[in-house]
Amino acid sequence: MRLSPRALLNGLPFRTRLAIAFSGLFLLAGTFLLAFVVLLARYGTSQKVQGISITYGDLPSGRASPFDPVHPTRPCLTPDPPSDVAAIQKIDQTVRAVQDTALHQMVLWSAIGLLVMALLAGLLGRWLAGRALRPVASMTETARRISEQNLHQRLALTGPDDELHRLADTFDTMLDRLERSFESQRRFVANASHELKTPLAVQRTTLQVGLADPLPDGLTEVREDLLDANREAEQLINALLLLARSDRGLEKTEPVDLAATARLVTAELAPLAAGAGLRIECVAAAPWFVPGDPVLLRHLLTNLIRNAVQYNHPGGHVRVGLDGSALTVTNTGPRIPAHRVPDLFEPFRRLDADRTTTAGNGLGLSIAASIAQAHHATLTARPGPEGGLTLTLRFRPGAP
Incomplete structure (x- = not known):
C-alpha cells in the first residue's frame, strides 16, 4: 500500500517535522533570492553591454612602458569596414560568452551553497527544536510517572510565564x-x-x-x-x-503464584460444581509467578471459575488451564452470540441463558475485568464453537 507524502510526513516526530520545515523555508527563500539576483544580473549586464561605446585610436609604435601615461584618443567616428565591424562582433560575442559563463558559474555554486546552507539550517533547526521542546519532554516524563498512587506530584514547571508554563x-x-x-x-x-x-x-x-x-x-x-x-x-x-x-488500582504488589491460586480456587469451587453435575479440572504444569495483589488475584480467579460453573448445563465441564503465558477458563453451556460477548463485562448485565446455580448479581466478570486492568493484564472472551465460553487472561511482561 502506497502512502501519500502527507501521511509519511505526519508519521514523523514533531522535532523532525520542525527541522524539515526550517530547511524547506530556507531553501524556498534562498531559491527565490537566487532567481531574483540572476535575472537582475543578466538584465543589468545586457543593458550595460548595449550602452558601451567602442572607440579605437592610433596605438603608439614600439613597446610602451607600463609607467607611461595614457592619453585619450579621439574617437573614430567612421571606423573602416569591414575589419572594425568584425572586431566589434568578436568583442560582443566574447562579452556574451563571458556573461553566460559567469552566470552559469554563479548559479552552480550558489545552488551548491544554498543546499549546504539548507542542510545546516535543518540541523540547526533540529537542535533549536530540541532546546525549545525540552520542557515538553520533561512534562511528558513527569506525567508518565504520575498515577493514582502518587497524585501528589506536580509538574511545577519553572521559567517565564509563556504558553508552556x-x-x-x-x-x-x-x-x-x-x-x-x-x-x-x-x-x-x-x-x-x-x-x-x-x-x-x-x-x-x-x-x-x-x-x-x-x-x-x-x-x-x-x-x-x-x-x-x-x-x-x-x-x-x-x-x-x-x-x-x-478500580482504584494497586497500592503495592508482591509475587503471586497464579498456578497455586488457581488450584486452590478450583478445589474450593469443586463442591459447587459437583452439586450442579459438572466436571471441573485445573491443569497447571508449573508455578507461574506474577506481580500483583494476592487478594485481588484470588477474587479474579474465583469470579472467572464461578462464572464458568454458573453459566453451564448439567453434565458439562469446566477446565482451567495455565501454560506460563496465559490462563484460560473454558466451559460448556449454551451458545453465546459473538456480538453479545462485550455485554458480559458490563456491570449488572446478564444474558438470558440457563444457569446451574442460583442467580448472581451480574458483577462477576466486570469485577474480573477491573482487577485485570489494575494489574495491566487483558481479559478476553471468545464463544466456543459448540457453546460455552473461553475466557483468557494474559499478563503484560514486567507488569504492573
Whole structure:
C-alpha cells in the first residue's frame, strides 16, 4: 500500500517535522533570492553591454612602458569596414560568452551553497527544536510517572510565564482535582465498608435470634427467605466494594503464584460444581509467578471459575488451564452470540441463558475485568464453537 507524502510526513516526530520545515523555508527563500539576483544580473549586464561605446585610436609604435601615461584618443567616428565591424562582433560575442559563463558559474555554486546552507539550517533547526521542546519532554516524563498512587506530584514547571508554563499550570490544576476525587473515593469505600455491612450483620443476627426455633411452619419459611435476602445484599455490597477497590488500582504488589491460586480456587469451587453435575479440572504444569495483589488475584480467579460453573448445563465441564503465558477458563453451556460477548463485562448485565446455580448479581466478570486492568493484564472472551465460553487472561511482561 502506497502512502501519500502527507501521511509519511505526519508519521514523523514533531522535532523532525520542525527541522524539515526550517530547511524547506530556507531553501524556498534562498531559491527565490537566487532567481531574483540572476535575472537582475543578466538584465543589468545586457543593458550595460548595449550602452558601451567602442572607440579605437592610433596605438603608439614600439613597446610602451607600463609607467607611461595614457592619453585619450579621439574617437573614430567612421571606423573602416569591414575589419572594425568584425572586431566589434568578436568583442560582443566574447562579452556574451563571458556573461553566460559567469552566470552559469554563479548559479552552480550558489545552488551548491544554498543546499549546504539548507542542510545546516535543518540541523540547526533540529537542535533549536530540541532546546525549545525540552520542557515538553520533561512534562511528558513527569506525567508518565504520575498515577493514582502518587497524585501528589506536580509538574511545577519553572521559567517565564509563556504558553508552556500556562500549559503546565493547567495540568497541575487538573491533578489537584483528580487527587481530591481519588481521596473522596477512598474515604467513601472506607466508610461504606463499615456503614453498609454493619447494619446487615445486625439484621442477620436479629433474624437468627428473634426468629429462633421453634417457630410455626409459616414463619420458618419467612425466616429463611429473609436470611437469603440478607446474604444476597451482603454479597452485592461486598462485590461493589471490591469493584471500587480494583478500580482504584494497586497500592503495592508482591509475587503471586497464579498456578497455586488457581488450584486452590478450583478445589474450593469443586463442591459447587459437583452439586450442579459438572466436571471441573485445573491443569497447571508449573508455578507461574506474577506481580500483583494476592487478594485481588484470588477474587479474579474465583469470579472467572464461578462464572464458568454458573453459566453451564448439567453434565458439562469446566477446565482451567495455565501454560506460563496465559490462563484460560473454558466451559460448556449454551451458545453465546459473538456480538453479545462485550455485554458480559458490563456491570449488572446478564444474558438470558440457563444457569446451574442460583442467580448472581451480574458483577462477576466486570469485577474480573477491573482487577485485570489494575494489574495491566487483558481479559478476553471468545464463544466456543459448540457453546460455552473461553475466557483468557494474559499478563503484560514486567507488569504492573
